Amino acid sequence: MSGVKTRFAPSPTGYLHIGGARTALFCYLYARHHGGSFVLRIEDTDRERSTEESTRAILDSMEWLGLHWDEGPHFQSRRTEIYREHVEKLLQAGRAYRCDCPPELLDAKREIALKTHGKVMYDGRCRDRTDVDPAAPHVVRFRGPRTGQTVVHDLLRGDVVFENADLDDLVLLRSDGGPMYNFVVVVDDILMGITHVIRGDDHLTNTPRQIQLYEALGSPLPRFAHVPMILGEDRKRLSKRHGATSVESYREAGYLPEALVNFLVRLGWSHGDQEIFSLEQLIDLFDLDGVGRSAGVFNPEKLLWLNAHYLKECPAERLQALARPFLEARGYDVSDGRKLVVLVEVLRARAPTLADLAAQAAPYYEREVSLDPAAAGKFLTPEAAPLLRELAELFRAAPEWAPEALEPPFRELAERRGLKIGKLAQPLRVAVTGSTASPGIFETVFLVGREWTLERLARAAGLAESGGPAPAA
């Protein structure tokens, strides 16, 4: 085991979203690649917004993606005492102070500052006061250095320099005694022995203050790597209004975890021209030097392509198991195992997601099919009627109902009539599926089943004789 230890620290205020999942993936891969360990920590210090339901959803999504953690989940809400002790230490050491500025006053100052000079920061009013009543409501602030610079040695961006004068004294403890994010992160990362803090670059400007806290707490620094963010099509930070952004929603839409993992890792990381990676390969290949510096736009089409790819690669048995719940969700009876096997095999190249696959299964599991009028007009013609009747006879007499068994008599009929396969297949296809597009004609007829095939053929022949589809009832 190397010394590497990374962590993923989501706040349970919603589902695991795409951006968080990618950060988690990077942390996971980095730890695994270096033979280190990966910690999961739930940052639920905001009691108002944190829910158990979110925590469960996040854990579920992590497991579904295959990002297994070695330690945790730790819950910050259960570590309040630890944080208080550290605040106390800072207070004793003179590295923190009590501040009783009323929030309304702070808000007002912020507003004025924004309008006049744009430097929005706490003015340090209480920094040198000694008369703040510890019994009255107050917050505890960090006493940051006023001069000099703090530099973040970022593994991805090099040295990023901040003037200490631009950094105000952040709140460590709220007036209700609850600790604040920037503080607990540091305390926990120290206590948990995190060696590499890998997170979104929206945290980059927090980092100098966190570094000051490490120093005040007398602890060595971890290495930092701020990875680029994921943007929506409008190039704004990806959020709910961009549509489906939770890992869960992709799972429900019939995406495979390996597709999502593959997609996420390639958003910001690359390995030459390679596009397809298994999780095992990623563990082998992933490192920070392949990670870029610029934000990337979420591209649903590429995700879809990857999903289609993995659907095509998926072992048959697993694919059947994956497809089953999607079919059942539509109310389909999938107890016929042979039918399911064929269905999944013929639809996997035609459906980019499991949900699409289930939707395309409609003609084979629903008694009523909708007839595309354009298709009917073109193929269910009076000339086609006798052919459809002959096909019905042929299928009625078929000794065995299997795609391979249906083919020879069909071909014989075509030959006898001097017709190309297509001339016979298209009217048949429209008759049994209602549309001009479907899998191979023999598989299609097999999937429709003998009973429904005869039923639909009879109806279509009737329609064809009368010169086209009846007007809508």
Added chain:
RNA sequence: GGUCCCUUCGUCUAGCCCGGCCUAGGACACCGGCCUCUCACGUCGGCGACACGGGUUCAAAUCCCGUAGGGACCGCCA
């Protein structure tokens, strides 16, 4: 507004650190051919980018400076 980050095809990216192998490569999407009972898959081909302006150099996507554009953060949220 202040601070910080970023900038190669529409999108994800290779190349940049260590200038010439770049006529800038790959992938998604899009367009067309082939395959073919339809659709899809597959396959072959096409379209398409170094943000701009200055330098440095025999030579710059690659190094330097400036400009523009985009983003993040600026909370008793995380």
